[in-house]
Amino acid sequence: MGRVEDVIDPVARLVSGGGAVVLSGAGLSTESGIPDYRGPSGVARRHTPMTYQMFVGDPEARRRYWARSHLGWRLMTQAAPNDGHRAVARLQQAGLVSGIITQNVDGLHTAAGGQDVVELHGRLDAVICLGCGDRSTRQELDARLRRVNPDFAGRAAAINPDGDVDLDDAQVAGFRTVDCVTCGGLLKPDVVFFGETVPVGRVRRCFAMVAQARLLLVLGSSLTVLSGRRFVTAAARAGIPVVIVNQGATRGDGLALLRVDAPLGRVLPALADRLAAGAGVTLPG
Known part of the structure; x- marks a missing residue:
């Protein structure tokens, strides 16, 4: 993917303003040994x-x-949290990420130190x-x-x-x-099984988080399933910039201001090192 610095420069410029809401998918947990369905490790x-x-x-x-x-x-x-999960938690504790919505059911965001994580599909x-x-x-x-x-x-x-x-x-x-x-x-x-609906209150909470965001940061999701893609659509309609970091194409690429095709395990730690350095962020060991 070339130099990590070249990849994260444009992402860092957008995330540095704070107010980012993360929407994560299975691709974030692949380095914890949990393969995704559709990405390179599927x-x-x-x-x-x-x-x-x-x-x-x-x-x-x-x-x-x-x-x-x-x-x-x-x-x-x-399975244990990987460097990507820990990087998201560091960005959150540094005040740059205002909320986390995950489509994953593995609980690894919380285990990494993430706060008030909305687990869209349960645990x-x-x-x-x-x-x-x-x-x-x-x-x-x-x-x-x-x-x-x-x-x-x-x-x-x-x-x-x-x-x-x-x-x-x-x-x-x-x-x-x-x-x-x-x-x-x-x-x-x-x-939430296939054919089952996400609880209405949970969906409303996610839409409210996105509506208040300055930036929607999609991490490791192909956005194939409407359950997560609807938040990208809502952000784009509201004029909220969408940044997607994922290996492989996604169904939200046409709505993204910035699209990065790169491993999250390299991009996110480098991003956190740059933006959260000196913020005194400590996470559970």
């Missing part, structure tokens, strides 16, 4: 992502999902009952699933951005699921 998967309708309506599909996600969760817990480490609305942690569910599946021997080599993995039917045969301890209802990860 992995081919043999099954399509679970839809909400299939999850609630097909017990066998639900069993397959939980078997795959049970393994995926173990891999997801091993994989939380579980909700579709019957009574009771919320619990994924750690609790993991312990219960381990107890009822002591001999489960499925193995997965790679994880998908939603915490799912690829397993064949033979590996999930006999896997047992568990229900809500409060009402016996269906348990679901507190994430």
Whole structure:
């Protein structure tokens, strides 16, 4: 990509004015070992992502999902924030980033020290009952699933951005699921599945953040899904500059004031070094 300085110069000039809202996607977490769907590190998967309708309506599909996600969760817990996540947190603590909207469900922005992160599609480490609305942690569910599946021997080599993995039917045969301890209802990860809508209040909060932004900084998202692309569209319509840093083309390129095709793991730390230097920013170790 040439010299990092040449790439970040125009980005730095725009971000240095402050008031930037970050919109991040799966491409920001690839260097944490979580591949994206469509970018250079994307992995081919043999099954399509679970839809909400299939999850609630097909017990066998639900069993397959939980078997795959049970393994995926173990891999997801091993992922740690990378230099890109930490750089975003540094920019925020330096007063240059006013808000973070992420399409990711991995919780890595918060783990890196990000504050008041709006997780558009929820978090994989939380579980909700579709019957009574009771919320619990994924750690609790993991312990219960381990107890009822002591001999489960499925193995997965790679994880998908939603915490799912690829397993064949033979590996999930006999896997047992568990229900809500409060009402016996269906348990679901507190994430937005395909075919499910993002909670209205969460969407409104994101639109409000974008409306008050001086700049929308898109990081690691192809903007293929309308769920995130609508904020780029809203910013452009309001005359708010859009800067996109992503490897590969995005569906928002035509709306961007500046488009940078480069690895986030190189661009963001260099950007933070330049703009947050001397601000006394310290992050969790």
